[in-house]
Amino acid sequence: MRQPDGSSAVLTTRIETMLAWARKNSLWPLPFGTACCAIEFMSTVSSHYDLARFGAEVVRFSPRQSDMMIVAGTITDKMAPVVKRVYDQMAEPKYVISMGACACTGGFYRAYHVVQGVDEFIPVDVYVPGCPPTPEALIEGVLKLQELIQRGETQYDRLASKGRHVTDSSA
Amino acid sequence: MKTAATVNVEPSRPGLLSRLYVPAILGGMAVTMRHFLRNLLGQKDVATIQYPEERREYSDRTRGRHILTTRDDGSLRCVACYMCETNCPADCITIVAEEDPEATVEWEKRPLSFEIDLLRCVFCGYCVDACPKEALIMSRHHEMAFTTRDEAIVGIEDLKQKGPIENEDLGYRPYY
Amino acid sequence: MTDSLRKAGMSQTALLELFPGGDTFDAHTASDGFVEMLVDRSRLVDVLKTLRNHPDLACDLLLDICGVDHPERDQRFEVVYHLTSLDKGHRFRIKVPVAEDEPSVPSAYGIWKAADWFEREAWDMMGIRFDGHPNLRRILTHEAFQGHPLRKDYDPAQRWVLTESETMVPDWVTERPEDEDHFETQILNLGPSHPATHGTLRIVVRLDGEVITRAETEIGYLHRCFEKMSETHGWNEVIPYTDRLNYCSAMNNGVGYALGVESMLGVEAPPRAQVVRLILCEFSRLMDHAVCLGANLVDLGALTNFWYFFQPREEIYSLLEACAGGRLTVSYARIGGLAQDVPHDFSSRVRQLLRTIPKFIDDVDRLVTSNRIFRDRTEGVGVMSAAEAVAWGWTGPCLRASGVPFDLRRELPYLGYDQYEFDIPVATTGDCYARYLVRLEEMRQSLRIIEQAIERLPGGPVITDNHHVALPPKSKVYSEMESLIWHFKLIYDGIKVPPGAAYTATEGSNGELGFYIIADGSGHPYRLKVRPPCFAIFQAYSHMLEGHLVSDAIAILGSLNIIAGELDR
Numbered sequence: 001m002r003q004p005d006g007s008s009a010v011l012t013t014r015i016e017t018m019l020a021w022a023r024k025n026s027l028w029p030l031p032f033g034t035a036c037c038a039i040e041f042m043s044t045v046s047s048h049y050d051l052a053r054f055g056a057e058v059v060r061f062s063p064r065q066s067d068m069m070i071v072a073g074t075i076t077d078k079m080a081p082v083v084k085r086v087y088d089q090m091a092e093p094k095y096v097i098s099m100g101a102c103a104c105t106g107g108f109y110r111a112y113h114v115v116q117g118v119d120e121f122i123p124v125d126v127y128v129p130g131c132p133p134t135p136e137a138l139i140e141g142v143l144k145l146q147e148l149i150q151r152g153e154t155q156y157d158r159l160a161s162k163g164r165h166v167t168d169s170s171a
Numbered sequence: 172m173k174t175a176a177t178v179n180v181e182p183s184r185p186g187l188l189s190r191l192y193v194p195a196i197l198g199g200m201a202v203t204m205r206h207f208l209r210n211l212l213g214q215k216d217v218a219t220i221q222y223p224e225e226r227r228e229y230s231d232r233t234r235g236r237h238i239l240t241t242r243d244d245g246s247l248r249c250v251a252c253y254m255c256e257t258n259c260p261a262d263c264i265t266i267v268a269e270e271d272p273e274a275t276v277e278w279e280k281r282p283l284s285f286e287i288d289l290l291r292c293v294f295c296g297y298c299v300d301a302c303p304k305e306a307l308i309m310s311r312h313h314e315m316a317f318t319t320r321d322e323a324i325v326g327i328e329d330l331k332q333k334g335p336i337e338n339e340d341l342g343y344r345p346y347y
Numbered sequence: 348m349t350d351s352l353r354k355a356g357m358s359q360t361a362l363l364e365l366f367p368g369g370d371t372f373d374a375h376t377a378s379d380g381f382v383e384m385l386v387d388r389s390r391l392v393d394v395l396k397t398l399r400n401h402p403d404l405a406c407d408l409l410l411d412i413c414g415v416d417h418p419e420r421d422q423r424f425e426v427v428y429h430l431t432s433l434d435k436g437h438r439f440r441i442k443v444p445v446a447e448d449e450p451s452v453p454s455a456y457g458i459w460k461a462a463d464w465f466e467r468e469a470w471d472m473m474g475i476r477f478d479g480h481p482n483l484r485r486i487l488t489h490e491a492f493q494g495h496p497l498r499k500d501y502d503p504a505q506r507w508v509l510t511e512s513e514t515m516v517p518d519w520v521t522e523r524p525e526d527e528d529h530f531e532t533q534i535l536n537l538g539p540s541h542p543a544t545h546g547t548l549r550i551v552v553r554l555d556g557e558v559i560t561r562a563e564t565e566i567g568y569l570h571r572c573f574e575k576m577s578e579t580h581g582w583n584e585v586i587p588y589t590d591r592l593n594y595c596s597a598m599n600n601g602v603g604y605a606l607g608v609e610s611m612l613g614v615e616a617p618p619r620a621q622v623v624r625l626i627l628c629e630f631s632r633l634m635d636h637a638v639c640l641g642a643n644l645v646d647l648g649a650l651t652n653f654w655y656f657f658q659p660r661e662e663i664y665s666l667l668e669a670c671a672g673g674r675l676t677v678s679y680a681r682i683g684g685l686a687q688d689v690p691h692d693f694s695s696r697v698r699q700l701l702r703t704i705p706k707f708i709d710d711v712d713r714l715v716t717s718n719r720i721f722r723d724r725t726e727g728v729g730v731m732s733a734a735e736a737v738a739w740g741w742t743g744p745c746l747r748a749s750g751v752p753f754d755l756r757r758e759l760p761y762l763g764y765d766q767y768e769f770d771i772p773v774a775t776t777g778d779c780y781a782r783y784l785v786r787l788e789e790m791r792q793s794l795r796i797i798e799q800a801i802e803r804l805p806g807g808p809v810i811t812d813n814h815h816v817a818l819p820p821k822s823k824v825y826s827e828m829e830s831l832i833w834h835f836k837l838i839y840d841g842i843k844v845p846p847g848a849a850y851t852a853t854e855g856s857n858g859e860l861g862f863y864i865i866a867d868g869s870g871h872p873y874r875l876k877v878r879p880p881c882f883a884i885f886q887a888y889s890h891m892l893e894g895h896l897v898s899d900a901i902a903i904l905g906s907l908n909i910i911a912g913e914l915d916r
Binding site: 179218258 | 669
Binding site: 047048049050053101104105106107108110117119125126127128129130131133134135136137139140141143144148153 | 219220221222227261262263288290291292294295313314315318319320323
């Protein structure tokens, strides 16, 4: 609900709250799983923890049909262009959860082929620590993202309020 | 000395019944319906843990967030010996030592700053194994989510034990 | 001479006589049971051919090829070949020194197809050229990478950025095949971000309708520089890194590595540690097979089995977490034993698991094994004959499904496997269905081994009391000065492994997981080469695909159980 110049339109606060409520409760994840964290992500969507209870029922591997990208696992320099491309293909509003030490900061791989944190080239909303994070930690991360969406404080909101598209933020 | 026998797992040729689709479908449906009805009627046996209202019981060796323990007078037990920093495979601990004015004959230094980058940490527990003073242990608290990377670099104030040690949710402690 | 050569009635001189010019070689038996030969580059092809073709030697399985960098020597590099004979049990290590100004050796691809990717990796990591190799390109690092990372003068943190325009495109993509009829073929890229690729694999295929006419795989999307990291970290600090190799069965890797280092140190873990390691390794094998079959079935459309298999996985996680503190990445093994003793209720928990897990395996069995749809989709798909599998360097359940009964738990027992009664399932058809059956049966056999092992769990310590190797117990560190000094020395200086080299192999969930460890007397490994079972298996994949449909390609990929952490390290 933004004007082209980025300012907020009149009488939209209620609608924005409702939109935020709808968005946060229907986050469809794009699990960008590369390594061990992907296995813990699989545990999270399995019967024991069941991420579907939070609205993330539809786990789509297609960027066009998802709004939350969970980067689960180490991103190497070879994989980085792929992550960027998949992220660019997602439709806005889009959110990113960086799951695990490797995706957040490179973890203990201070090495010649590992990206030291996926926020080198995409904006991240929530960082979930752990190696791998337990399913509860990941669900906590999703809950925190839901909180941010409700308050309008995600990276998408921050950049949209400046009238810029999220994909411009590659710095 | 036993030697393992080789056993052939070739399947038998499919009989008429298994070549028809319907019996296999019915058999499969029977298995899934059994699970479904068990979940529907016996609510308490459902495998799903209703987080965040219900939490799973983790063992008392879980490697979660670190705790810097204190002595009875409230000062940190840590003597800034740098063992944890050396043993850490991720190099996520940064200590700056200073002379402790309240030192007795048993130690000389204390940490001026003790920072752990929780986003670098791989929660392997090697720092706890390395500490000769049981000054650094781990709790069972593993649900942390941060919005920025700087928020995850925790110092003495965040890591310090709050209150008596029995009240903390203790996890991994050193044995060897 | 090794036992296997003695059994064949061969002495050292008789062995050397088999090779042309053999009197000029140096051959001796190394401490790890391998016959080690130092061969000059000019004689290499003759030696390798004799090793493969001579009926008394019959080294048909190429295990590993790697390069080692010794900057202080005149001949800087050393190319090391590890070979084994499946029938006779011989194990050979061939070392070829190579100088820096001309770092090339003849390729072994014509002798064993398994040399394909191993030589590409040696080129990528060390810069050793293999003359005659059909496709000597970088395999693990990316196209824009410069330098050879495992050389000693390469800074571990030196990165190179890859932009999208520089990603690898196979040469044949732009060619038009001559026998193409009037319908065009299409190039399709499967992965690396694809729901069915089980991680980060990329397959480029040329499609004629839905039939694949040519394929090429690209790996390295999860190359996390394990070998370089192990050179910069202490011996015990490598263990968390080994957990992330085959992350579906983390315990196996740590134990395999610890066994290797322990053999070099001459230290043995106490009996209680051996039995606990065995029990947890078998549980890890079960978990790995559960994920493999679950994911394979998901790709074929059978989602329910995935949920059913994750239940036992969660329960094993609880057990591992109670022992080690971590669910997936346990870091439980230490050099000399285990990190801590098992909890008091370990035996009862294991027995409880032995009662509950078979139900889930039986459920999946009932749903899937005689299911017509599953059989149609997997029988006759991805057939690999025994001879081909051995030529490609396959080991593990995939090799056993092709009819070769090779299992290291029986051939070279470790952790006391020869004391237990279990069966080794083997199938003969070598297709996806056979691999499924072999894995399902192996899960049941793992439970059988655990049942026997838990009855024999002895008491005693779980780590050696040799304080040059293992940390003393904290109760002593807090009270005794001597223990405190041992503690300090071990943390600061690390374990001092005497200079030497050893190749130790264990039966990982996917096959022979080998660790070739070279120590130089300092507190961290000089060179640690991992022989990943998936690497040898996956190199055959692009050749298996020709003539299959795209959906078959996915079914085959699932049945091979490719774990990217192990494949790319």
